[in-house]
Amino acid sequence: MNTLKTVGISTTRIDTLQRVTGKAQYTNDVKLPGMLYAKILRSPHPHARIRSIDTSKALAMPGVKAVLTNENCKVIWGAGSIAGGVQYSDEIKKITKQHRYAFNNPVRFAGEPVAAVAAVNRHIAEEALLKIHVEYEPLPFVLDQEDAMKPDAPQIWPEGNLALSNRNEAVPMGQKRGNVQDAFAKSDQVFEDRFSTAFVHNAQMEPRSAVAHWEGDHLTLYTPTGGIANCRTDMARDLGIGQDKVRVISQYMGGNFGNKNQNQDADLIAAMLAKQTGAPVKLELSRKEDYIGMHGRWPTTQYYKVGVSKDGAIQGIQLRGYSGMGPYRKNSGAMAGVELYEVANVETSIHPVYTNKTVSGNFRGPEFPQGYFGMQSMTDEVCANLKMDPVDFVLKNMTRKPGGGAKYTDYSLEECVKRGASEFEWAKRWKKVPGSDPGAIKRGAGMSFMAFRSGLGRSDAVITVNAQGKYTVHVGVTDVGAGAKSTMWMIAAEELGVPLSQVDVMWGDTDHCPYSVGESGSRTTIMTGGAVVEAARDLKKQIAAKGMPAGTAMLTATVSANPRLPEGLVRSAFAAHYVEVEVDAELGRIKVLKYLAVHDCGRIINPLTAHGQIHGGVLMGIGMALHEDLIYDKRSGTALTAGYYGARVLTHRDAPKIDVIFIENDDGYGPYGAKSIGEAGKVPAVAAVGNAVANAIGHRMKDLPITRDKVIAVMA
Amino acid sequence: MADPVSSFDVSRREFLEGTGAVALAAVAAVPALGADELPSVPHTAIQVTINGVKQKIDVEDRWTMVEMLRDGLGLTGTKIGCDRGECGACTVLLDGKPVYSCSNLAVWADGRSIQTVEGLAKGDKLDPLQQAFIDHDAPQCGFCTAGQLMSAKALLNNNPHPTADEVRAAMTGNICRCSNYNRYVEAVMSVSGARA
Numbered sequence: 001m002n003t004l005k006t007v008g009i010s011t012t013r014i015d016t017l018q019r020v021t022g023k024a025q026y027t028n029d030v031k032l033p034g035m036l037y038a039k040i041l042r043s044p045h046p047h048a049r050i051r052s053i054d055t056s057k058a059l060a061m062p063g064v065k066a067v068l069t070n071e072n073c074k075v076i077w078g079a080g081s082i083a084g085g086v087q088y089s090d091e092i093k094k095i096t097k098q099h100r101y102a103f104n105n106p107v108r109f110a111g112e113p114v115a116a117v118a119a120v121n122r123h124i125a126e127e128a129l130l131k132i133h134v135e136y137e138p139l140p141f142v143l144d145q146e147d148a149m150k151p152d153a154p155q156i157w158p159e160g161n162l163a164l165s166n167r168n169e170a171v172p173m174g175q176k177r178g179n180v181q182d183a184f185a186k187s188d189q190v191f192e193d194r195f196s197t198a199f200v201h202n203a204q205m206e207p208r209s210a211v212a213h214w215e216g217d218h219l220t221l222y223t224p225t226g227g228i229a230n231c232r233t234d235m236a237r238d239l240g241i242g243q244d245k246v247r248v249i250s251q252y253m254g255g256n257f258g259n260k261n262q263n264q265d266a267d268l269i270a271a272m273l274a275k276q277t278g279a280p281v282k283l284e285l286s287r288k289e290d291y292i293g294m295h296g297r298w299p300t301t302q303y304y305k306v307g308v309s310k311d312g313a314i315q316g317i318q319l320r321g322y323s324g325m326g327p328y329r330k331n332s333g334a335m336a337g338v339e340l341y342e343v344a345n346v347e348t349s350i351h352p353v354y355t356n357k358t359v360s361g362n363f364r365g366p367e368f369p370q371g372y373f374g375m376q377s378m379t380d381e382v383c384a385n386l387k388m389d390p391v392d393f394v395l396k397n398m399t400r401k402p403g404g405g406a407k408y409t410d411y412s413l414e415e416c417v418k419r420g421a422s423e424f425e426w427a428k429r430w431k432k433v434p435g436s437d438p439g440a441i442k443r444g445a446g447m448s449f450m451a452f453r454s455g456l457g458r459s460d461a462v463i464t465v466n467a468q469g470k471y472t473v474h475v476g477v478t479d480v481g482a483g484a485k486s487t488m489w490m491i492a493a494e495e496l497g498v499p500l501s502q503v504d505v506m507w508g509d510t511d512h513c514p515y516s517v518g519e520s521g522s523r524t525t526i527m528t529g530g531a532v533v534e535a536a537r538d539l540k541k542q543i544a545a546k547g548m549p550a551g552t553a554m555l556t557a558t559v560s561a562n563p564r565l566p567e568g569l570v571r572s573a574f575a576a577h578y579v580e581v582e583v584d585a586e587l588g589r590i591k592v593l594k595y596l597a598v599h600d601c602g603r604i605i606n607p608l609t610a611h612g613q614i615h616g617g618v619l620m621g622i623g624m625a626l627h628e629d630l631i632y633d634k635r636s637g638t639a640l641t642a643g644y645y646g647a648r649v650l651t652h653r654d655a656p657k658i659d660v661i662f663i664e665n666d667d668g669y670g671p672y673g674a675k676s677i678g679e680a681g682k683v684p685a686v687a688a689v690g691n692a693v694a695n696a697i698g699h700r701m702k703d704l705p706i707t708r709d710k711v712i713a714v715m716a
Numbered sequence: 717m718a719d720p721v722s723s724f725d726v727s728r729r730e731f732l733e734g735t736g737a738v739a740l741a742a743v744a745a746v747p748a749l750g751a752d753e754l755p756s757v758p759h760t761a762i763q764v765t766i767n768g769v770k771q772k773i774d775v776e777d778r779w780t781m782v783e784m785l786r787d788g789l790g791l792t793g794t795k796i797g798c799d800r801g802e803c804g805a806c807t808v809l810l811d812g813k814p815v816y817s818c819s820n821l822a823v824w825a826d827g828r829s830i831q832t833v834e835g836l837a838k839g840d841k842l843d844p845l846q847q848a849f850i851d852h853d854a855p856q857c858g859f860c861t862a863g864q865l866m867s868a869k870a871l872l873n874n875n876p877h878p879t880a881d882e883v884r885a886a887m888t889g890n891i892c893r894c895s896n897y898n899r900y901v902e903a904v905m906s907v908s909g910a911r912a
Contacts, residue, residue, distance in 0.1 A: 012850050019858030020846040020865065022793015022833035029792035063754050120754065123778060205797045205805055205859035205893050254795070254859025255893050287798035481857025481894050608853045612896050616856060619895035644802040644891055652884040655897035 006494040007672050010608035013486040014505060015252075015479070024252040028209040028284065030222045035211070036065055037122040038273050038283040040266075041115040041129045042293060043107035046356035046637030047141035047154065047327075050105045050114065050134060057131040058117060063124040065277040067132065069115045070103040073272050077102050079234045079262035080359070081328040082166045088234060088262075097168050098157055100328045102268045106139060108156055108327030109358050110638040111292030113265060118273040118281050141356035141637045145324035146301050148353045156327050156354040163329040163352035173334055173352070178345030180305075183316025187307030191382050194303050197370035197686075197704045199324065200628040201296035202363050203649055206254025207287055208294060212270035213280040219246050219271055224253035226480040227261035227518020232510045234263035239271065248510045256480035257620075258362035259294055261520035291358070291642035296630060298323040298333050298352075298360035302374035307345075312388050314379075314397045316345035321374075325352050326359035333360070334367035337375030340451060341397045356637055358630070362520060364617065365679035368452070369624060369686045373704065376448045376687035381700050384434060390447055390691070391421050394576075399451050402570040409571045409667035412600040416576040416663060417449055420598040423661065424578035429594070435698020440586040443593070446691025448684040450575040454602065454675035457523060458562040460514035461531035463492060463539050466554050471496055471503045473535075475528050476516030478508040482678050483609035484524045490605055491529045491671050495536035514558070522573075522676030525605060527561075529671035535559040565669065573675040574600040574663075577618070577688040583696045585715040588708030590626055590693060592656040597685075600663040602675030607662070610677060614660045617681020623650040624682075625689035629705050648705075762826035766791070767835025775822040781815075782806045784822035785832060793833040793862050797891070804890035807863035808832050814870040816889075833862035836869065844907045845869060852903035856894035863890045868904045877908050 018024035055067040078088050081100035103113050115132050119125040140154035147153055148161040155161060162170040184190045211222040219239070225231040228248040236243040253260070270283040285293060305318040323333035333352030383393040394417055402408060420426075429445035437443055462474040473492045477484040485505050493500045506512050516528045539557035549555050565571060580594040597614050604610045627648035631641045641647045666673030686704070694700045699714040758777040763770065766789065775784050782799075785791040785808070794817060797805030801819040808817045809831040817830075836843040845868055848854075855861040864887060871878055871886035878886070883904045884897075892900065 012853065016850045016853070016855060016858075017842075019855045019861050020833075020842070020849045021837055022791070022862050024858055025792070026795070026859065028796070029786075031787075031790075123757075123776075124754075203893050205803065205857060205891070206795070207797065207799075253857065254797075255857040257893070287800065287802070481855075483856070609856075612853055612856055612894075612899060615898050616895040619897065620893075623895075643800070644798055649891060649893060650895060650897070651891055652888040652897050652901070655884075655895065657898055 004494055006490050006500060007605050011486065011490055011606050013483055014489045015485055026206060026252045026254055027211060027222050027224045030211045032211065032213055032280040035280040035282055036118040036120060036277055037125050038116055038118045038270060038281050039125040039129055040113045041132055043110055043112045043114050045107060045136050045138050046110045047139040048107050048136040049139060051137050052135045053115060054133040055115065058128040061124065061128050061131065063120040064117060064128045066118045066273055067115055068272055070101065070105045073103055075102045075238055075268055075272060077265045077268055078238055080265055080330060088237060092166050093237060095168065097159065098164055102265050109356050111358055116269045116273060118277050122284065143355055143357055143632050143637060145299065145322040145353040145355055148355050149322060149351060156356065161354045163325050163333065163354050172349045174349040176347050180316040180318045180345045180347045183345035184307040187315045188310045190305065190307045192305045193378055193381060195374040195377055195702045197300045197373055198629040199296050199299040199357060200624050201291050201630055201647060202257040202259045204255025204257055207290045208264060208266050208285040209283060210267045210270040211280060211282045212274040214274050217245055221267055221271060222249045223267050225250050225260045226256045226478055226520055228478060228508060228510045229476050229515045230261055230518045231263045235267060238268055249508060250478040251508045253478055253480055256519060257364045258366060258520055261518040288642045291630060292639050295330055295359045295361035297363040297370065298325055300335060300370045302335060304374065304378040306378055306382055308382055312386055312393050312396055314341050314343045317341065317343055319348040321350040323350065323352050324355045324357060324360060326357050327354050328359050330359050330361035331366055335371035336368045337371035340399055342399050357632060364620065365683045368683040369621060372448065372684055373686040373690055377690050377700065380691045380694065391417060391426060394449055398449060406568050406570050409569050409669055410665050412663050412665060413449065413451060413574040416574050416598045416600055419661065420576040420578050420596055424596045426578060429580045431695050434695045440584055442583045442585055442696045443580060444692050444696025445580045446688050446695050447576060447578045448687035448691060450684040452573045452676060452680055452683055454526065454571040454573045456563045456565055456669060457517060457527045459517050459527040459531040460560045461528065461535040462514050462556065462558045463535045464554050464556045465539060465549065467549050467551055469502055471498060472506055473503060473532060474506045474513050475532065476513040477519060477524055477528055480519045482613055483606060484519060486609065487525050487529060487605050488532050491532045492536055495533050496540065522678040525674045526670040526676065529674060530563060531559050531561040533671045534561045571669055571675065573680050575680055575684055577684045579688045579692045581692040581696055583693060583711060585697060588711035590706065592622055595656055596659045597681060598661045598663065599680055600665060601677040601680060602670060603664055603666050603673035604662050605674050611660050613677050614681035615658045618658045618685045619650055619655050621682045621685020622689055625686045625704060626706050760823050762823055764825045765829035767831055777823055779822040781817035781820040781822050781825055785817060791832050791834050795859050795862055797859065804863045805860050807866040807890060809866055809870055812873060814867045833865055836865060848903040848907045852899050852906065854896060854899045854903040856896050860890055860892045864900055872908060880905055
């Protein structure tokens with residue numbers, strides 16, 4: 001029974017009132033006295049050497065205050081080419097061979113910044129961009145990650161097109177366990193196939209902007225970041241100043257989905273323009289720039305080989321994969337999915353590859369939805385060949401132990417799969433013979449499953465209490481939209497044993513909030529929430545010892561928590577997704593009829609926001625499976641669909657009802673047993689939809705997105 | 717291959733010139749920004765009722781409606797998500813009809829009335845739609861919320877008891893990348909039910 005008074009009870013957010021009345025202040029709403037407006041000129045070429053830049057005409061325009069280019073601004077953007085935040089260190093900055101500057105020469109993707117202008121208003125800044133004369137020497141370019149690995153491919157860096165790690169090593173990522181060749185020899189059947197996933201973008205509603213303001217040698221930066229602490233560290237390191245000289249403020253932000261837990265080049269450029277002009281500068285990116293100038297999910301090509309015995313037990317899995325990273329390695333390029341199966345023989349080799357597309361980086365489960373799509377499409381196809389029910393196949397082969405002799409802190413994957421199958425009425429909806437509906441309208445069902453990291457880690461929290469009994473929680477969250485402020489608010493009230501009305505939260509300002517891990521990797525509830533629990537406990541002890549403060553005194557609890565799991569334990573969130581689709585085989589149209597997501601995210605802190613996280617993740621997954629694609633023109637090397645219409649994100653009319661079941665356990669770790677949730681909804685969704693389409697039409701769709709033309713092509 | 721290319725395929729100004737919008741504007745000799753170094757910019761004094769209050773405003777002819785609201789009047793509740801008529805974050809009511817304020821010129825508002833998200837609540841009393849959005853946790857990041865509210869408001873003004881499909885149709889021009897679509901529809905339906 002739930003003996004908790006606040007945690008676990010649906011609670012409207014601490015800040016929704018501001019969001020529905022238009023009072024919430026987002027970065028672009030910030031207006032400072034004397035503020036200038038900045039715009040960026042971007043390369044129209046996917047790969048070119050800049051021979052010369054003439055900025056004189058732009059600088060001569062009345063109202064133009066500064067123009068920055070590669071010639072007068074040599075700032076290196078550390079987080080742009082290696083993982084930022086905690087991965088970014090002085091040592092890494094020093095040793096990295098492949099520097100990414102705020103302005104690069106040569107330019108390596110269409111959309112890369114070439115110059116930036118600050119002017120008294122945005123119209124003059126826009127006009128000034130047109131007066132900058134750039135002479136380019138176009139260079140050969142390559143867009144596809146497999147093409148880039150061919151021996152005769154244009155070389156983007158002298159070190160070659162296999163992306164370097166932080167330590168300048170060009171080696172594929174991978175693991176080897178057992179012996180796959182032996183396993184395939186002993187298997188009753190061996191299957192091979194190829195899958196590919198498209199370049200899709202975060203496309204959060206708030207286009208990137210930044211407002212930078214120097215007072216002496218102190219920089220204040222307003223920017224949409226889910227990680228104010230990481231952003232401050234990155235800015236200080238890039239600019240070569242102390243962290244105490246940088247203040248990062250992000251009070252409200254319009255979505256994130258993984259592209260905002262470091263500093264961005266827009267932040268650096270705004271800061272450099274503000275420095276140069278001596279005035280506050282607001283840099284604004286357009287929607288198109290957000291598509292071509294920021295980053296998206298790395299596109300992949302995946303080759304699988306899977307050996308099975310007659311009874312459907314997987315004997316060995318081999319994966320050779322290629323991830324398109326763009327010309328800078330902003331993230332790993334990994335592929336998840338193989339680890340979902342308990343298999344003795346595994347061999348993977350994943351190549352992060354430089355291309356001349358826009359850069360790839362974190363997007364809601366960075367290596368998961370695309371890896372899961374490939375892996376679970378492959379196994380679903382194996383299953384169809386064996387004429388086995390996918391639910392039985394999954395129950396037979398799925399992970400029950402994390403490997404290496406370790407154990408899960410608790411395990412509910414079997415319950416997720418079985419509960420889902422029963423509630424979804426799997427047996428009724430799944431077609432024993434794929435594509436067997438007569439006529440053009442064909443229905444089918446698919447499923448997928450997930451085991452997703454939920455580890456503990458470092459975060460800080462400060463809680464104060466005054467004589468009036470008002471508690472103030474200071475946390476370095478900004479709330480990207482997932483409800484982190486409200487989650488911290490509820491956890492504090494619960495642990496302090498006071499009503500929510502006595503608790504306030506301070507967020508989103510590095511001058512007033514301690515370190516938080518940043519809102520990425522589904523870590524905030526676990527890590528920062530865990531720190532809030534510790535701080536509340538400390539404060540309660542202080543109150544017990546000293547009594548409540550009197551007069552103007554306050555009590556303060558400061559905690560820097562860094563809990564670790566005992567050796568041999570792995571924490572994981574689990575899920576199973578079930579979906580029924582209807583395909584019009586003549587028109588190629590795919591409609592999602594029913595969707596059920598069963599999740600173990602540990603204890604649910606706020607059911608109201610938790611359901612929304614799963615809804616949103618699943619719908620994004622459906623979008624990735626069926627619609628979204630940043631398509632490139634092969635001849636010019638430029639993006640053709642950089643926008644909401646072109647890249648086809650889901651709208652109200654595309655969005656089916658999503659049913660969610662939470663299986664709640666408290667494994668004794670994390671705040672009240674809470675596990676990761678933000679990415680979980682999206683991770684298995686793409687694979688589930690792909691499998692449902694295959695079940696409906698009797699053809700495996702191997703290349704994302706599964707658009708109408710592709711369906712018609714196989715059904716005609 | 718030496719042409720400088722801006723970050724915009726077609727600048728807003730070129731687009732609006734193409735639509736003949738400039739013809740509506742009276743060319744004035746006074747610099748709009750008051751800074752003596754700047755060339756004069758065509759600007760026009762217009763009269764517009766904003767959230768029930770009649771106002772005289774001097775707008776630059778190149779300003780879009782959302783620029784007037786956000787930069788000119790400080791009504792930053794209306795957001796710019798794409799600035800090209802794709803996402804609906806900037807939706808306001810123009811004479812009661814939902815429009816994308818990024819795709820209308822400020823001068824076109826002359827003699828007309830605009831309602832923005834700031835005009836929904838009456839003092840501290842929220843519009844029932846705003847309360848329903850809070851109760852149903854419709855906004856996640858909240859950046860599309862003003863637009864969703866205004867489209868829903870326009871729908872309910874004309875059709876107080878819509879079906880869920882009618883709600884989706886009326887709001888389909890408002891993208892929510894957090895994809896909280898289920899909740900937005902539930903929130904609007906709950907208000908229409910309350911009025912039944």
